[in-house]
Amino acid sequence: MKKFLLFAFCILLNLNCFSQIIYEEFDSAKLGESRRLKIQLPRNYDSNIDKKYPIVLVLDADYLFEPVAGNVDYFSYWEDMPESIVVGVMQGDSRYDDCSYDENTFMPGDKGAKFFEFIGLELIPYIDQKYRTAKFIIGVGHDFTANFLNYYLFKDPPLLNGYINLSPDLAPMMEERLIERIPAIPGRIFYYLATGTDDIKGLMESTQDLNNQLTGLKSKSFNYYYDNFDGATHYSLGGRGIPNALEKIFSVYRPISKKEFTEVLLKLDTPISQYLLDKYKVIEDLFGITNNIRVNDFIATATAAEKRNQWESLREIATLAKRQYPDTVLGDYYLGRYYEETGEPKKAMKIFQGAYDKEEVDFITIDKLLDRADKIKADFGY
Template sequence: MKLINLILLFILIVQGNVYAADNINIAQSFEIDSKILQQKRTILVSLPTGYEANKARYPVIYMLDGLIAISHAVGARDVLVKSANIPPTIIVGIKSEDRMMDFTPSSIELYKSSGGADKFIRFIELELIPLINAKFRTNTFKALEGHSMAGLFTAHALIKSPDLFDAYIITSPELGWNKDEINEKLKLFLTSSQPLQKDLYFAVGEQESSMIKDQLSQFVSEIKNSSSNKMRIKHDIFEDESHMSVPLLANYHALKFIFSDLRLPTDIIENYSDEKFLAHEASMSKKYGELARQELKVYIPLALGLMKQQQYQSAVNVFKRLVQTYKVDNDHPQNYAWLASAHDKNGNKQAALKNYKIALQKAVDIGFMREALFRTKVTELTAELGLAK
């Protein structure tokens, strides 16, 4: 067990260095000349680690106030991807120009440009999303995130275009806009729409005004108490956080919540069956992309435990998932050696030899301590199969 822990630690260290570089650029930017908005808008896009090294498709998080929000969002995304709490995702930040125009659902006299939210939804739906889908490898899963006035817009988008996104992240929203009109729209929406299966995450800082906190609580309660509610909902109140500090924590916890179904259920781990395991992994791959995965500390102990129980085909299935899902950012020789060992025990000597050869070459490339062992395994299997050296 000590050796396994040492190997796992080495794998994690290597994982952190695979894409080391001198220059760090968290996002690319470009302009979109919007016919709907009749102006150019700056768009920021952060691609996940390893994007260029594969052909996988990715979920997309659309962030309002993107110029401000994207830096902390990218950091949260990268930490959560490395820990397999979320799948690798593309983050799209939309730079704000006139927040009162873009994010408000109705016009009021005090702000002459207000009331452009519906137009902004059309811009996102008809121009931005198709462009992102054309320029980048996206899958169908999309989330929208907004804070403050952008939180108001996100709540409005949920009501106005509920099918546009799979998840909505609403942080410290200004729901009191135009005499709390959005609450009446919400009530009408909940009584007239079909049940929706969406993920809704709400957050507010404990130090924010009572008005913002109360308005959000009322909004969330309306949804939870609706007879048509089929949505997964979480509402966090962060202690010692204010209106301007809460977005960082909210983004992190929102992503963990939205993608929480990715985790392998405890029941499958404790009462393993190939059918349940493969069905869960296939479902998550279909929903979140082929690189959606479990933590190393889930796959490896599970597969080694199956080996100990002499369930070798099951161990092969789990180790295959390990190799497939960590190929982009942690293509470690030990992963292939474990898979080779499972194949060997399961009687598939050809597959075992193939994977030991891969493990050996990768061990040579990085100077891994088990190179000699892998070389011995290759020699033994080559002789056993009667193949030329």
């Protein structure tokens, strides 16, 4: 019995480490009916009580929710995108009425207009009220629902910050309207469009035509990405498009890579410390997230500052690291390196020695710090 209870406890403990899936029935006054929602909360949502999360809104959640939610969980686990709340709207056969448009204006009409208001005036405010959300929303749709997401670009400001359009079945005049509307949007928009070589012919051709138009748009705030997957069908392209879209939209969020280190940091003429601050300011401005700077990014920028002999940058990076990770050796090591290189070895020695009781980080061990202190002591006879 004791073994069984221990096993059950371990299972429950383990479940808390994984994303939470919640099913809800949402009574919509706009639709005059209830809609079934499927919601995935990030891992450790309940314990990170001060953290806020972007929203990933999934239409056609009957079949799109799992691939989207799985990729969001995977990418956020490796810090390639922020942890996010995934909200799926189950539609089934109602998707055709939900996405219907007026035959004269080609904008949402009748039930389509009601569904448009349900999303913008009921569902998103409800999610914002119930959960800890950041002010960044991505929508995901496929054919009819992909076209429908575009209508939110015509709100002022647009409801969504990011649009993942998988083989959209475009309404008449949509292409012309998008080309006219997008350059007039002042805020930053992320727009992903995908088709496949084995997609439905008419949809593939219209998607390619739209790509040709969007590629030529001149707008600093419009971030556009396109894929035409070789061999992908109308339904299989989702499996390739969803991870590609998330990777591209959240590229600025990712930790500093080896490529970024080599091709950007080591070639900077401006202070490397400012590059680090700017990177996280962009993340805050775009996604409404104020996370601590990653240890990886501290090490990458500090190493680049050493290689470029940017000692004032190294001091700034070390000071910030000491503030954000005071119980680790991270900031002490790089502050000591700063004093070593700027002619104050005695200060460096004391800093290295003073960090003996702190937590080690990556390659920065206590032994490494004490060895540097001993070398300074031997070289200068302190």
